[in-house]
Structures are given as structure tokens and as C-alpha cells.
Amino acid sequence: MRTLSLVLAVLSLLLLLPALLPLVGWLNWLVLPLALLAAGLGVLAGEERASREKGGVGGYSPPVCKPGIHGPPTSAGG
DSSP states (O other), X not given: OHHHHHHHHHHHHHHXXXXXXXXXXXXXXXXXXXXXXXXXXXXXXHHHHHHHSSSXXXXXXXXXXXXXXXXXXXXXXX
């Protein structure tokens, strides 16, 4: 589904460029729904992937801080 979303997004971008020219503005009526469909599929694909992975809400997993990952603590006074 991510691939389909990407293909639709690229297609809508390619159709958008000529739609910026005068007398071809009617093409925007095709580009806008196509871009919204691509964005919707992208969101659904992201939620699908997030539900398969462990962790957070809505695909967000907070970073894990491990003690000592940057070396031993040093004193500020020196």
C-alpha cells in the first residue's frame, strides 16, 4: 500500500506541473483528489506498519535512554 501511495503522489505531482499553466487549470480538479487519495493511503500504510511493530501510540515510540551510553558521568567542576 505504501508503494501505491508513492506512485499516486508522484503522478499527482507530475500532473500538477502542467496544471499551473494558464488554460490548463482544470487539471487541478483531477490533481487534488488524486493527491488526497495518495495522502490517505500513506497514512493508512503508516498506521498498518505501526500496528505491526511494538511500542507507542499511533506509531510513535519514545526514544530509549540507556545509562552509560555516552560514557561514564563526569564532574562539572573538573
